[in-house]
Amino acid sequence: MKLLLTSAGIKNKSIHDALVDLLGKPIADCNALCIPTAMYGHPWVGPGVKAWQFISGKEESPMVDLGWKSVGVLELTALPSIGEERWVPLVRETDVLLVSGGDALYLCHWMRQSGLADLLPSLQAVYVGMSAGSMVMAPRIGEFFVGWTPPAGGEETLGLVDFAMFPHLDHEMLPHNTRAAAEKWAAGMRGPAYAIDDQTAIKVIDGAAEVVSEGQWTFFRPDGTPE
Template sequence: MKLLLTSMGVTNPSIADALERLLGKPIAESSALIIPTAAYPFAEGPWMAREAISGTAPGPLSELGWRSLGVLELTALPTIREESWVPAVRDADALLVWGGDVLYLSHWMRESGLADLLPSLAETVYVGVSAGSIAVTAYNCDAEFDLQFVPDGSEMALEAERTLGLVDFALVPHLVGDGADGASLAVVQRWAAGIPAPTYAIDDATAIVVVDGAVEVVSEGTWELLQP
């Protein structure tokens, strides 16, 4: 699988060029499935999911001009036959994994069977946005935040730190300048100090490309690599 891990979608020409390079053809000739599942734990989740699907959310993704675009809802997959959804995933040129709650998304990727399928999708491009990017990395930088949305008594809380680990680094999106609210470099450094893996911090104009284990940073903005 080829990965394009973004903070806020395809926000500039450099990231768009990287996407088409991974696809091996124009976006207009490519098919995609969008996964809105990570949005649902939030009170505004239903609206966030609709905006992601319709292309009206912040961060360009579904509105990029795909030849065809379908919706893959992970929470539905355990209740339907695999032959009803696996071929659609295998046929898609790209999986567009929207942001939200990393813990919830990682949980349903495993429960749905998609996590087991992903390593076999050699030519598929996985495009992550925020939580959709963090979910395939080695650690969940949002674990503490995500825990407040876990239902009381749910065993999901035991999975807070657990992501899919398709790559051997951690990722913190939405990097902001020092003094701004959010993931400033100082905040990222404090978190990364306890992580035994390299940590990329990227702003909304940056993406990480991973192909066959090789990592490339594509950026028109700011990013940092913090070593363990």
């Protein structure tokens, strides 16, 4: 799998260059599918105008508006009600999945319910996550980020990478996302973790992670101590 796990989209040249490197060709030659599902589970971003802004590429976090050859919408909550032959070929043929922020547990639930979670490891598409769209790839998100509660409870996510993520580090609009909060969160995660700001992303190729940043980030060892 090829992943670009961002806090806030393609915010700078370094992250943009990492995306192009993962794609292996210019953005203008790539077909994209955007996934807004996580937004509907979070009271700050959906449903409504912000979901439309993401899909239309009119928000402040660059993802959909990068100049793709084409952009389609893949709404995960709809997939269980239609046959796999209607959507699986589309996903297999696309170059990139653009996955919005919102609520990571809500997104995880619908990734599993839709069947996309099972499909992801076999895809050739590059997976680009933003905030919750990135966090969902971790084994867990931690109690700090629990909002929507899944039917079975808990805060476990897909585990397609072996580390957890604390996005929006020291963001001026998120006063609780402080470095001290990140350290407390990391101490309870029982595994490797990253705290990243909006100028940072994590590039993952076949499980090997590399930080791409023009901002601030911290790696935490499994015992919660910063490296």
